[in-house]
Amino acid sequence: MALEEERYEKISKIIELVDRSEISSIQSVVSGVIDVINDPQSSAKDLKDIIEIDPPLTARVLKVANSAYYYSLRKISEIQHAVIWIGFDVVKEIALSQKVCEVFDQDETISGYSGSSLWKHSIAVALLGKMICRREFGERGENAYAAGLLHDIGIIVENQFLENDFIDILKKAEHEKKNLSVSEYEALGYTHTDIGKMLTDHWSFPEELVVAIGNHHNPDKAPQEFSKFASTLYIADYLCQERGIGYSDAPFCDPGIFRKCLKRLDVKGYALDLIVKDMEKEISMMEDQGLFQYDKAKKQ
Amino acid sequence: MTKRKNNNSIEEIERENLILKTKVKHLTNDLHLTRQENETSTKNYFEIYSDMERKVEERTRQVKELQKQSQQAKKLESIGTLAGGIAHNFNNLLMGIQGNASLMLVETNSGHPHFEKLKTIQKLVRNGARLTKQLLGYAREGQYEIKAISLNQLVRETSGTFSTTRKEISIHQELADDLYVIEADLGQIEQVLLNLYINAAEAMPQGGSLLLKTMNVTHEDMKDKCYKPKQGNYVLFSLTDTGVGMDRKTMERIFEPFFTSRGLGNGTGLGLASVYGTVKAHGGYIDVYSEKGHGATFKIYLPAIGMKPKKEKNADTDVMKGRETVLLVDDEDVVADVGDQMLRKLGYEVLVARSGKEAIQYYEPKRDKIDMVILDMIMPDMNGGEVYDRIKEINPYAKILLSSGYSIDGQAADILERGCDGFIQKPFSMEVLSGRIRKILEKRNDRLS
Structure with a gap:
């Protein structure tokens, strides 16, 4: 209990730092889009207002919307046109990913980790999570997409505010062939999942997202009502690491948990194989279109 | 061997079947969702579209309203200008009547049967001038001018x-x-x-x-x-x-x-x-x-x-005479003629210029002789303001009394601010005129010394 409290104190201090940093600048747009996703009453006008308040974001959303990846038949020059030509849901996704990736701009590679490799991983998890929801459950999977993008936000925070510790943690994990979270726990007493959970809770994200991000290494501990969602995120994360798409923070993960999740969701391995194949196609197409280039272009 | 192979193929076929079934399920789900999304996107597009149309309508209405207001304002402005113009001309006419009556009064002693009638004419002119003042007041409406008033x-x-x-x-x-x-x-x-x-x-x-x-x-x-x-x-x-x-x-x-x-x-x-x-x-x-x-x-x-007013002096008291030379500038013949006569009656040497150009022509060679200029504000070609500036160029010490059928606001106030010595509102009586002239001529020129 005392240990819990101590951990809580430590993370709270880091979150105070985050509040005063550039990372918190993504909060309003990201929360705004997540609200639009979760409020059935909200409309494309709300989304448009959220995006257009941020002109650099608007420009990037339009640029992505015009890329060959979205097969737009027309030049899209306004958000409302993007809504009709490539779809409301797609615009939500683009806005979310373009905003979140602003904080993944650390380019230096340390022990296999870089901001861009983590970003590629996050996009892949987001895409896969969403595709599983759509194809297997017949659901829109927009929250799964958001959860995928943000599930490793704790790593970004560590990288920025505990930089020296973080480099040691990365190196230690590499040398001792451990998962990142084990190394984190040994050094700090908590992991990036704890930071992610507290930060998204602090930002008042929907509980489903907070729980899934906090339990993306141990979905079994998620409360019953969020168990399906947390398990989906776990499966997506697991498969992307297994396939080596982007940075892998947990190369030594537990196939036991994975199998339990499959069972819980009643999803077959071969069905997932089909989905992963399509996801990989998408990712390589995005790569061809230069959609991971944001960190190289830098912010204006 | 064959049997096993057959088993294998059955397993394989079953497996393929399973995968195909899964693919069908995936595609069906995806299609269904895509259809839904298409609907919401279209619906949303039209929501934005109609929202913008509403905005356009609203703006259009606002523009029309503003146009109406500006038309109304223009109309009032033009009525104001018209009223101002009428007042100006009317004051010049009154000036002629006032001046002639003043001149006759000077030559009429108080026992004469015409004396009271002439006084009445002067009083009527004053009433007329009050009417034009109200017209000018209307012309000014809308621009508030705060000043000390009694x-x-x-x-x-x-x-x-x-x-x-x-x-x-x-x-x-x-x-x-x-x-x-x-x-x-x-x-x-x-x-x-x-x-x-x-x-x-x-x-x-x-x-x-x-x-x-x-x-x-x-x-x-x-x-x-x-x-x-x-x-x-x-x-x-x-x-x-x-x-x-x-x-x-x-x-x-x-x-x-x-x-x-x-x-x-x-x-x-x-x-x-x-x-x-x-x-x-x-x-x-x-x-x-x-x-x-x-x-x-x-x-x-x-x-x-804070201040108490200066004792309100009855302007119609004494006539103060003088012998200096005055250049009277006015484009209105009535005013120029009557002004000329009034000034002469008061003892002054008078030069009359009937335009701004003439005024400069007269002033330039005789700058040392002319003690003071009485300058009309509104004249064709070169107006009072320009003439004022030219005379001041020729002689910075020139003494100038501004006269106008318009009231003191606007242009006249502008010239006064540039250092003009005084203002007299048409129509003016001989008494008022004599007072203004003496006040200016007897003022020591300390501003430029």
Whole structure:
């Protein structure tokens, strides 16, 4: 209990730092889009207002919307046109990913980790999570997409505010062939999942997202009502690491948990194989279109 | 072996079947979702679209409204310009009448049977000039000009005008001698007084009497009111009528716009509301006391500025003569001729220029001889302002008296600010003219020395 409290104190201090940093600048747009996703009453006008308040974001959303990846038949020059030509849901996704990736701009590679490799991983998890929801459950999977993008936000925070510790943690994990979270726990007493959970809770994200991000290494501990969602995120994360798409923070993960999740969701391995194949196609197409280039272009 | 192979193929086929089934499920789910998304996207697009259309409609309506307002403003402006122009020409005509009457008066002794008639002509000219002043006031409407004014003078003027239209009402005045000066917009306060007179007259349809009082008060004298006056000196104007009066309920609503106790069609219901608005805008207060059947008293308190007025001198007293040389510049023949004669009667040497160009031509070679210039403001080709600047170029010490049929505001005020020595409003009498000239000629030129 005392240990819990101590951990809580430590993370709270880091979150105070985050509040005063550039990372918190993504909060309003990201929360705004997540609200639009979760409020059935909200409309494309709300989304448009959220995006257009941020002109650099608007420009990037339009640029992505015009890329060959979205097969737009027309030049899209306004958000409302993007809504009709490539779809409301797609615009939500683009806005979310373009905003979140602003904080993944650390380019230096340390022990296999870089901001861009983590970003590629996050996009892949987001895409896969969403595709599983759509194809297997017949659901829109927009929250799964958001959860995928943000599930490793704790790593970004560590990288920025505990930089020296973080480099040691990365190196230690590499040398001792451990998962990142084990190394984190040994050094700090908590992991990036704890930071992610507290930060998204602090930002008042929907509980489903907070729980899934906090339990993306141990979905079994998620409360019953969020168990399906947390398990989906776990499966997506697991498969992307297994396939080596982007940075892998947990190369030594537990196939036991994975199998339990499959069972819980009643999803077959071969069905997932089909989905992963399509996801990989998408990712390589995005790569061809230069959609991971944001960190190289830098912010204006 | 074969059997096993067959088993294998059956397993393989079953497996393929399974995968195909899964693919069908995936595609069906995806298709279903895509259809839904298509619908929401389209619906959303049209929502944004109609929202923008609404905005366009709203803006269009606003633009139309503004256009209407600006048309109205233009119309009022052009009426104002027209009124100003008429007043200007009319003042020039009055100047001719005034001047000739003045000249005749100088040659007529007071026992002569024509003497009183000439005096009457002068009085009528003054009444005419007051009318044009009101026209000019209308032309000025909308631009507020705050300046120090004497409320007594204003009360005298407005009540004079008013009494000529309502003979059945007798007006009595008790005006304080040393009344403080107030800072206000002349036209607006004039309107306040007239509205109060009209209101009183409407309360006395069979006629009656009106008592107008002014006095100096302080905030101490304004205790026990429902408002809390700011500290300082105030000028009180009170107006008491002997009309029908009103009950408490009416009194409470009397300053509301469109409130009228006189039935529809008998008044706009705006008069007292505008009185209230103007008084408030000037930082003043207003009270009303009345009882049904016992008349009413309105009291207006306006903040005073510290100084007491200079003794109001009756301008029509002495004629002061002189022998200097005066250049009179006016494009109106009537004014130029009568002005020439008036000046000569006063003993001056006179040169007359009938345009700005002529004025410069005359002034340049005789700059040392000409002691003073009387300059008309509004002239074709080169107007008063330009002539003023040219003369000052030739001789920075030149003494110039500005004259105009327009009032002192606007252009004239502009030239005065550049250092002109004085202003005289047409039509002017010989007495006023002589006073202005002496004042300027006897002033030591210390500004440029």
